[in-house]
Amino acid sequence: MYDFTLVKPKNLADAVAAIADGAQALSGGQTLLPTMKQRLADPGTLVSLSGIPELHGVCKGDGGIIIGGATPHAVVAREAAKYYPALAALANQIGDPAVRNRGTIGGSIANNDPSACYPAAALGSGAIIQTNTREIAADDYFRGMFETALHEGEIVTGVKFPVPQKAAYIKFVQPASRFALVGAFVAQFADGVRVAITGASNNGVFRWAEAEAALSANFAPKALMGLTLPADDMISDLHGTAEYRAHLCGVMVKRAVMAA
């Protein structure tokens, strides 16, 4: 990979200042390092966020739980379990144990891989993405494949999750990468059901409005009978055709409703 200078600030203010000069943030690096090895990124300066205590941890706040941006998946799996079991279970299915010890929620949310798990949890829960300058509703945050509402130099400092009455995440694992071939996050709140799908669309994570309406009326797998998604905008690759992914969306949502 191209060489770079690594800096490791000890607080958020120093990290923000370092990134404002055009540097790239480094969180767990489980996506960024492979990208850099392929010389698809040449950041010049990397600003490690792993040494900033205020970006770490899981805590209960008003109306939900707040997870620091630099919190590794393994810590979320362990510490969020008592507050939001479906979210902890999702974190515990990302990659493999060694990846979960390094990869972070902030890194995943900032990267917005179209097959990543966390975007489904954030959108499916109606989470708030917290940055060093503002709070962004998940509905406004995810803008398409690898695209988010983040500005240059903005850092995801945390994610605030409202805790639903019932929720579950089910993914059909792509066995080599362990990413979701299709994953569905279903969450039932007092005012309705949210359904977010990852892995399927060329536009990244999305909400399935018809499934939400059907499940809000009747939170049961049979409520989804006959509902289908068009395959037009679905990802098609050697692991599955667009039609296959469209079909899997319905199957995964039904399984998630049963598991919730």
Next chain:
Amino acid sequence: MTKTTMTVNGKSVSAATEGRTLLSAYLRDGLGLTGTHIGCDTSQCGACVVHVDGLAVKSCSVFAQDIEGADVKTIEGMANADGSLSVLQQAFQDHHGLQCGFCTPGMVMSSAALLAENPNPTEHQVRDYLEGNLCRCTGYHNIVKAVMAASDQAVPAE
């Protein structure tokens, strides 16, 4: 080049690094600890797993400078103080948990991390935990047997 210091297998060590120096390269090229293997260099295979502050990580996907000062354990630090094999290593030998041996350092380090977290894993938990460690000889059954035996549990039947 910068001098990067950490504790490896209980000893304070230093080696010259660039920003891009991976932990796997730091261990192998900087310190001569070639027991940590580089299989795929893309964080798929797990041959390079080591412990950083007690947690299993893929050393090909961590920058050495990012963990300056950390406590690292590699396969070279797994034997007993008198040089004899640890219980887990001995179990790998007893149950023929290796064929070509290339994946073994990573398998041992991941298995040790599992047993530290969960001293009595089920067979399913062992297989699940080793998901990120590939054995291209496909010797998985004997590896799982070794981990079960090392945790003093019944070894799965053939």
